[in-house]
Every structure is written in C-alpha cells, then in structure tokens.
Amino acid sequence: MGKPRSWEKPQKQKTQRDDEAVRGASGQLGMTRHGEFTVVIAQLAAYALMFGIVYSLGMETPGGIVGSGMLAASACMVMIVGWPFAGDSRQSVFGRIFSAVVFLVAAIFALQGEFYTDATFRRWALFLVVAFAAIVVVSFLRQMLRKVRSHLIASMSAGLTAAVTALGSTCWVFLPALMNDMSSKQADSATGWAVFIVLAAAAVLLLVASTSWWKELEHPAPFAWMGMGMLPVMLFGYLVFVAACVTHWML
Structure with missing residues (x-):
C-alpha cells in the first residue's frame, strides 16, 4: 500500500481550546477587541470635534448651538x-431603546424657551433631577417585570448607566455658553482658572477610568471600543453644564 493521499489523511479534530484561540485572535485584530489606545483616541477625537465645531460655528450662535446638539446626538448614537457594556444582545435591547428615548426627551426639552438665560439654567437643573428619578424608577420596574431575573x-x-450617560450628552448644548464666558476678560480670574483646572483634571480622570473599564469588559460587542470612547465624553457633559452655571453667574 502506498502513502495515503492528502485528502485521505485523517483530519485533526478541533478542540474547544482551538476555537477559543481563533476567536481570541480574530477579536484582537478585528472590530471587537481593540486596545486601550483606540479608546483614548476616540475620546480625544470627540473632544476635539466638540470644541472645534462650536468654536468654528460661533459661540452662542444658532450654528454653535445646533452643532453641539448634533455632535451630542452622534455620540449617543x-x-x-457600539454597546460598551457586558451582557448579550437580548439583554441590551431595552437599554439601547431606553437610552435613545431619554436622549430624545431631553433634547426636545432643551429646545424649549430661550437659550442661556437664568431661567434656562434653573429649568435644566430641575429637569435633570426629575430625569434622574424617572430613569431609576423605570430601570427598576423593567427588572421587576422580567420573567427570568438572571444577572439582575x-x-x-x-x-441605568447607559440612560444616565445619554442624558449627560444633552448637557453638551451648554458648551457654547461655557466657551463664550471662558473667552471673556472676566475669565482671567481665580474663578475662571479654577473652572479650567477642574474640567481638565476631570477629563483626564475619565480618560484613565475608561481604559480600566475597557480592560474589565468581557466579550465586548462589535465596535464596543467606540462606544467606550464616547462614554466618558458624554458623562463629561454634566461637568460642562455645571461649569456653564458657574461661569454664567460668577463671571
């Protein structure tokens, strides 16, 4: 008998370890698993777009306001x-829809009335309190209505985090007011420098935290690295609103 031909040779059976190795390798090189560097780059690009677009379109102009709102909507999308949270796709359906609804409701509310008056800041602060309470209640009721309450x-x-983050992204509409106040002569004061230092430090802390969150995320969804990059930027919107309040009343 001669040697068996190549197609006659017994094929090696794939093991579970082989499958995991293939998935791991494809994840490292594909759209699912990226390093912390890509998360950082996504954040820096988002910050550059936010500040650059508002500055180029004009601070406290219709273009600047619309531009900040459109960029906030893009970040939320x-x-x-790119869902940057653990869990399978079925568990994330409600969270994705709820986050979109929260953003739409907040955006519609933000468009009511005049922009950047004393009443605007008070009205938005009250809305945030009510929205926080509503998000917690709806999230809790959703979990209680689940038939199978695994991984509760x-x-x-x-x-909850996704909805709160979506709400925070709408706070970026106050960026034009903040930039306008920080570009005035009154900004060259102790208050102005304190606001700048706090914002810069918070941005760095959120950036560092996001790299830690990314390392801890198991089995990320496709494009989750982009979603993780937007997460700190959207949360930073709350600080933008608080800083805009401070500069509005104290500068």
Whole structure:
C-alpha cells in the first residue's frame, strides 16, 4: 500500500481550546477587541470635534448651538450602536431603546424657551433631577417585570448607566455658553482658572477610568471600543453644564 493521499489523511479534530484561540485572535485584530489606545483616541477625537465645531460655528450662535446638539446626538448614537457594556444582545435591547428615548426627551426639552438665560439654567437643573428619578424608577420596574431575573444587578446597572450617560450628552448644548464666558476678560480670574483646572483634571480622570473599564469588559460587542470612547465624553457633559452655571453667574 502506498502513502495515503492528502485528502485521505485523517483530519485533526478541533478542540474547544482551538476555537477559543481563533476567536481570541480574530477579536484582537478585528472590530471587537481593540486596545486601550483606540479608546483614548476616540475620546480625544470627540473632544476635539466638540470644541472645534462650536468654536468654528460661533459661540452662542444658532450654528454653535445646533452643532453641539448634533455632535451630542452622534455620540449617543455611537454609544448605542457600539454597546460598551457586558451582557448579550437580548439583554441590551431595552437599554439601547431606553437610552435613545431619554436622549430624545431631553433634547426636545432643551429646545424649549430661550437659550442661556437664568431661567434656562434653573429649568435644566430641575429637569435633570426629575430625569434622574424617572430613569431609576423605570430601570427598576423593567427588572421587576422580567420573567427570568438572571444577572439582575449587572443588567440593571448597564441600562441605568447607559440612560444616565445619554442624558449627560444633552448637557453638551451648554458648551457654547461655557466657551463664550471662558473667552471673556472676566475669565482671567481665580474663578475662571479654577473652572479650567477642574474640567481638565476631570477629563483626564475619565480618560484613565475608561481604559480600566475597557480592560474589565468581557466579550465586548462589535465596535464596543467606540462606544467606550464616547462614554466618558458624554458623562463629561454634566461637568460642562455645571461649569456653564458657574461661569454664567460668577463671571
């Protein structure tokens, strides 16, 4: 008998370890698993777009306001598509839809009335308090209505964080007011420098925290690195609103 031909040779059976190695290698090189560097780059690009677009379109002009709102909507969309949280796709459906609804409601509310008056800041602060309470109640009721309450804490925390983050992204509409106040002569004061230092330090802390969150995320969804990059930027919106309040009344 001669040697068996190549197609006659017994094929080696794939093991579970081989499958995991293939998935791991494809994840490292594909759209699912990226390093912390890509998360950082996504954040820096988002910050550059936010400040650059508002500055180029004009601070406290219709173009600047619309530009900040459109960029906030884009960041929210990226987070929803590139879901940066643990859990399978079925568990994330409600969280994605709820986050989109929260953003739309907040955006519609933000468009009511005049921009950047004393009443605007008071009205938005009150809205944030009410929205926080509503998000917590809806998230809790959603978990209680589930037939199978497996991974209850993880599922609730993911949906809650996503909704709060979506709400924070709408606070970026106050960036034109903040930039306008910080570019005035009164900004060259102790208050102005304190606001700048706090914002810069918070941005750095959120950036460092996001790299830690990314390392801890297991089995990320496709494009989750982009969603993780937007997460700190959207949360930074709360600080933009607080800083805008401070500069509005104290500068």
